Amino acid sequence: MKEFLEAKYLNPLTDFGFKKLFFNELDKELLIDLLNEIICEENKITDLQFQPTLQLGDLEKDRKVIFDIFCTNEKGEYFIVEMQKAKEPYFRDRCLYYSTFPIQKQGLPGSWNYRLKAVYMVAILDFVLFNESEGDKDYFIERVQLLRERTKSLYSKKLNFIFVELPKFNKELQELTTNIDRWMFCLRNLSCLDNYPSEVQGRIFEKLFKTAEIKQLTEKDMEEYRKSILEYQDVRDAVDYAREEARKEGREEGVGVGKKEEKTEITLKCLQEGLPVETISRITGLTEAQIRNISNNK
Numbered sequence: 127m128k129e130f131l132e133a134k135y136l137n138p139l140t141d142f143g144f145k146k147l148f149f150n151e152l153d154k155e156l157l158i159d160l161l162n163e164i165i166c167e168e169n170k171i172t173d174l175q176f177q178p179t180l181q182l183g184d185l186e187k188d189r190k191v192i193f194d195i196f197c198t199n200e201k202g203e204y205f206i207v208e209m210q211k212a213k214e215p216y217f218r219d220r221c222l223y224y225s226t227f228p229i230q231k232q233g234l235p236g237s238w239n240y241r242l243k244a245v246y247m248v249a250i251l252d253f254v255l256f257n258e259s260e261g262d263k264d265y266f267i268e269r270v271q272l273l274r275e276r277t278k279s280l281y282s283k284k285l286n287f288i289f290v291e292l293p294k295f296n297k298e299l300q301e302l303t304t305n306i307d308r309w310m311f312c313l314r315n316l317s318c319l320d321n322y323p324s325e326v327q328g329r330i331f332e333k334l335f336k337t338a339e340i341k342q343l344t345e346k347d348m349e350e351y352r353k354s355i356l357e358y359q360d361v362r363d364a365v366d367y368a369r370e371e372a373r374k375e376g377r378e379e380g381v382g383v384g385k386k387e388e389k390t391e392i393t394l395k396c397l398q399e400g401l402p403v404e405t406i407s408r409i410t411g412l413t414e415a416q417i418r419n420i421s422n423n424k
Contacts, residue, residue: 135338137317139252139292141194142354144209146347147337149195151176156337157195159330161205163306164248164267164288173200181227191224203244204228212361213253215411221247221287229285242284250290250313266294266310299325360401361409393420 136143148157154174162170177196195207206224214220228245256262270287271280295310302308308326312334322335343351389410396406403414410417 133317134320134340135316135335136340136351137355137358138313138338139209139211140351140354140358141209142347142351143317143338144194144250146351147334148207149176150337153337155330156334157197157207159305160309161207161246161248163309164290165246165286166306171199174198174205177204181231191227193224196228198243201243203246204231205246205248207248207250209250209252211252211358212409213255214408217255221249225285225287244284244286246286246288248288248290250292252292254291254293255289256291263294266291267306299323302326305330357401357405360396361405363395390420393417397421 136146138144138147148160150156154176158171158174161174165171174197177198179193179196181191181193181196193206194209195205197205197207199205206228208221208224210217225245225247229242232242256265256268268289268291270289272282272285273279274281290310292310292314295307295314297307297311299311302311302325305328308328308331312326312331316334316338322332340348340351389412392410393406393412396409397417397420403417406412406417407414412420
């Protein structure tokens with residue numbers, strides 16, 4: 127935690143750092159530029175309107191969701207932007223579930239022709255999600271759309287998933303050639319830098335570094351950032367600790383009892399660090415009842 131607080135720039139992979147940089151009602155330029163680089167569409171986003179991040183179901187008893195960032199562009203298309211620190215067992219399912227909210231939101235009362243505005247689910251990940259094939263390691267941005275199985279042609283452009291796997295990006299400063307390279311480098315390394323490097327020059331990156339300066343934080347912001355850093359570090363430590371213990375005991379990740387014991391160890395570590403039950407549930411995939419049972423029997 128000390129290294130982050132003594133750094134010159136915010137860590138964008140923390141909840142506070144990510145929202146400080148990209149969830150700014152008065153200045154949306156950083157988010158617009160980042161999304162344009164990630165989504166890589168011919169028609170660029172020129173404006174965004176932030177929407178409420180808390181989404182409720184149709185009925186009071188329905189489950190609610192809270193997005194990191196939820197917005198629409200000038201054409202009325204929807205963008206869900208999530209920063210995810212740790213891998214979850216059903217993360218792909220969660221992305222599918224999240225995408226249903228802006229789709230249902232478009233259902234107008236009365237007669238309606240079902241014409242939808244496009245929905246983009248953009249997930250920036252501090253872990254590797256796709257490793258099913260040998261070539262997966264060479265691509266740090268994965269785009270998913272609906273395809274026809276027989277022809278492999280596009281069925282619809284209305285539902286789009288873009289996954290950014292930051293651990294797969296390993297270029298050094300001198301290797302950066304494009305703006306997406308510069309963005310990925312900054313997301314991974316911003317809090318480790320002592321100054322504004324010449325390799326990422328440009329007006330948008332000058333604004334990024336200026337906005338990310340920790341010295342500009344108010345006392346209240348600094349307290350929130352401390353809490354965010356602590357949670358970020360606890361999540362990383364808990365996952366790393368449990369995996370290391372699993373390796374020492376010769377268990378293989380994802381196999382029967384070994385996987386169950388790994389989740390238990392992650393849960394215990396997270397509880398020890400004081401993480402909320404809801405956060406632990408997202409990390410491990412366990413229900414809140416299972417987590418409380420582990421806590422009661424520790």
